[in-house]
Amino acid sequence: MAELTVDDALMAKATDYVRRYMAKYDGSHDFSHIQRVLRLALHIQTRTPATSRRVVALCALMHDVGDAKYLLPGEDGTRLIAHVLRSLGAEEALADKVQAVCLGVSFSAELRDPARAAALLAAHPELAVVQDADRLDALGAVGIGRTFAYGGAKGRPLVDTMEHVDDKLAWWRDETDGVGLDGLPSDFD
Known part of the structure; x- marks a missing residue:
C-alpha cells in the first residue's frame, strides 16, 4: 500500500483491524478482496x-466491515x-462519513x-x-470465482450460484448497454 499518502497512521491502524476482522470471512470477501477494491478505488479517485x-x-478499506x-x-x-x-483515532465527522458511505456500497441495498x-x-x-471499485471486483474471472466461493461457503447448490451469475451478467448488460471497462490500468489483475 505504498501509494497511500493520506493519513498513513490511521490507515495503518485501520488496515491492521480490517485484516484481522476479515479473517473470519470466506474467500469471496477476504482481505485480498479489500486490497483489490482499495487499489481500484484509489485509481478511480484520481479521475x-x-x-x-x-x-x-x-x-474502500472498511466497506465490508x-x-x-x-x-x-x-x-x-x-x-x-x-x-x-x-477507537483508532479518527475524528467523529470522518468516522460518521465513512460509516454512511460504507452503508451505501451494497449492490442489493441499492436495488432495494x-x-x-x-x-x-x-x-x-x-x-x-x-x-464502482467493489463492483469491478465482482466482474471477470475473479468475480465469478468469488461468487462460487460465497455460494460454496453458504452451502448453496451449484445450479443456484450459476443462476446468480447469469442474473448479474444480464443486469450488467441491461444497465450499462454493454459498455466495457476502458480506462482500467493495463497491469490490473
Whole structure:
C-alpha cells in the first residue's frame, strides 16, 4: 500500500483491524478482496477530483466491515465502522462519513431502495468511487470465482450460484448497454 499518502497512521491502524476482522470471512470477501477494491478505488479517485482521497481510501478499506452477511450475533453493522474508526483515532465527522458511505456500497441495498442510494450518492460522491471499485471486483474471472466461493461457503447448490451469475451478467448488460471497462490500468489483475 505504498501509494497511500493520506493519513498513513490511521490507515495503518485501520488496515491492521480490517485484516484481522476479515479473517473470519470466506474467500469471496477476504482481505485480498479489500486490497483489490482499495487499489481500484484509489485509481478511480484520481479521475474524480470532487472526492476526498482520504475518505475514498478509508471507505474502500472498511466497506465490508459489518456486512450483514457476516455479522456476529449482537454486532450492529450500522455503527460498527464509525465506532472502530473513532477507537483508532479518527475524528467523529470522518468516522460518521465513512460509516454512511460504507452503508451505501451494497449492490442489493441499492436495488432495494434506489431513492436512498441516489440521496447517498448526492451527499457523498466518494460512494460512487467505492461502489464502482467493489463492483469491478465482482466482474471477470475473479468475480465469478468469488461468487462460487460465497455460494460454496453458504452451502448453496451449484445450479443456484450459476443462476446468480447469469442474473448479474444480464443486469450488467441491461444497465450499462454493454459498455466495457476502458480506462482500467493495463497491469490490473
